[in-house]
């Protein structure tokens with residue numbers, strides 16, 4: 001008897017930590033071992049019974065009995081989730097996708113670039129790298145957002161910025177509201193930070209952000225000497241099933257949910273609809 | 279036992295009875311002057327042997343338009359087990375057999391889709407030969423020879439008799455009690471069989487060269503033909519349910535009104551609908567009808583070669599006959615894309631308004 005790929009496992013909400021307006025960090029207590037081998041960059045399908053499912057990135061560097069998800073309230077499922085209380089249960093399926101190419105990254109210098117909520121999967125990556133710091137070379141994190149009030153993981157960035165083995169550049173297009181606990185923010189875009197950062201052609205880049213960001217970031221990385229072989233993008237696509245069946249995430253010739261969501265830029269070359277959108 | 283036999287058309291009732299001994303027979307029946315549908319039949323006389331394309335392809339028997347995947351009640355979440363009934367699907371033509379083969383590939387790829395596979399295993403498929411009409415182009419797609427992974431039995435109409443190929447043990451078992459029905463084939467039967475398939479191959483009225491479809495689609499991505507077709511597409515999505523290989527779905531929750539519980543339901547979806555590729559922030563990768571139409575064509579003609587090694591159009595012509603705007607003319611469109619110099623766009627009915 002084959003079991004259904006659509007059967008969720010249960011997870012209990014242990015805590016809901018506000019990070020910024022409309023953004024919570026959910027800490028979930030898992031009921032089984034299905035998420036144990038989660039890798040940075042993979043995602044899960046989160047189910048609120050009676051409302052529906054949506055794809056959410058794994059946000060913690062390692063997953064044992066607990067998993068963290070950073071979620072923005074935007075529509076039906078996420079709103080219903082925000083109305084839940086600590087102790088309530090929800091469903092999870094996954095983990096899905098290939099995630100970031102950790103083997104490829106080993107021993108290399110890395111620049112992680114996040115725009116807005118794209119910082120959620122990028123956080124799982126830096127946490128993993130810091131847990132295994134000796135396996136990787138230099139680490140630069142670049143994070144940009146529209147309004148400074150939307151800065152996620154303030155407390156964590158404050159600690160990261162004190163470390164000597166990472167360089168962090170954070171930029172907001174507009175300064176708005178308090179910056180507490182303070183992290184040093186610059187006025188500008190992700191691309192401005194990229195220009196400042198000491199990146200050379202030995203770096204590998206991991207990018208996640210709103211679809212419009214990609215082409216500007218890629219251009220900047222090209223200027224730094226990176227080839228398309230060294231640039232990895234996490235693509236956001238409409239994902240319903242996560243298992244290569246529902247067809248929603250098909251792009252070029254691939255199911256983003258299976259082969260992605262992280263792709264090597266050189267593998268996306270000449271495919272229509274990959275980066276541009278309106 | 280042998281693989282090839284023949285039986286006289288006079289004996290069709292006996293053949294039908296043998297099929298019925300396995301389960302309900304589903305076969306094409308005439309529903310209007312011009313349309314046919316696969317329905318449960320009790321007698322051979324209900325069967326429309328002349329049917330070419332049914333309104334919906336056979337996929338509906340394995341992958342219904344709407345079905346429950348998971349249910350929950352209070353704290354308990356359960357895998358929903360579909361009710362499976364044994365059935366025989368009679369009269370499936372080569373294009374639809376190829377369509378089934380493609381659906382099999384999709385739903386049996388890891389992780390396997392248990393609902394589809396359980397229904398598929400409970401069904402004997404009986405293929406039937408056909409003569410192409412003016413919308414058939416399976417020959418161009420290479421799906422004109424019956425896909426032997428998709429059928430249990432295949433019948434070729436050789437005049438007074440059927441030439442029958444029996445492929446699976448469960449199909450042999452159907453005839454064990456009626457040893458008199460199937461007759462050994464003679465040299466004459468072989469000749470008639472070969473003749474039939476040669477004639478059929480020559481009977482195609484439309485088509486195109488399909489060996490360069492990838493290049494055609496990729497090179498002609500910005501061809502003005504697309505704008506013209508896109509302007510006429512109504513995004514009605516008609517072309518999708520009728521296609522034997524369109525498998526996309528949506529999954530929705532239907533909560534019970536009376537208690538704390540409900541079902542997660544899968545429903546056919548269509549990439550021609552506006553919201554199909556929308557992501558957070560209301561970004562849409564295929565905002566206009568033209569983007570979605572092109573995506574659909576690409577997917578059908580070669581986009582599926584990367585994940586599964588084959589194109590997904592099987593040349594049945596259903597989309598062509600069901601498109602209210604007349605733009606799902608795959609053959610016409612490919613020929614225009616392949617033409618050396620693009621002619622002035624022809625004015626279609628929707629443009630003249």
Ligand SMILES: Cc1cc2nc3c(=O)[nH]c(=O)nc-3n(C[C@H](O)[C@H](O)[C@H](O)COP(=O)(O)OP(=O)(O)OC[C@H]3O[C@@H](n4cnc5c(N)ncnc54)[C@H](O)[C@@H]3O)c2cc1C
Pocket residue numbers: 043053054055056057058069070071072073074075076077078079117120121235236237238239240261556557558559560561
């Ligand atoms: C791989 C991946 C990882 C993601 N990671 C996160 C994350 O870590 N945190 C987070 O807050 N969000 C994440 N998202 C985005 C998140 O999935 C959407 O915001 C979510 O689907 C909205 O669901 P909703 O029901 O609340 O909104 P809806 O009411 O459905 O609509 C709100 C918006 O979400 C879009 N949307 C709806 N359904 C989907 C879907 N199935 N896939 C993609 N977009 C959809 C709609 O087009 C609309 O713009 C991720 C998306 C993907 C594809």
Ligand code: SF4
Pocket residue numbers: 517520521522523578590591592593594595596597598608
């Ligand atoms: S694309 Fe059209 S002609 Fe091709 S298989 Fe689908 S419905 Fe038939």
Ligand code: SF4
Pocket residue numbers: 510511512513514515516517518550571600601602603604605606
């Ligand atoms: S191509 Fe034709 S059938 Fe398909 S969505 Fe457009 S108008 Fe409807």
Ligand code: FES
Pocket residue numbers: 238239240241242243244245246247248249250255256257258
């Ligand atoms: S999310 Fe369903 S195919 Fe990728």
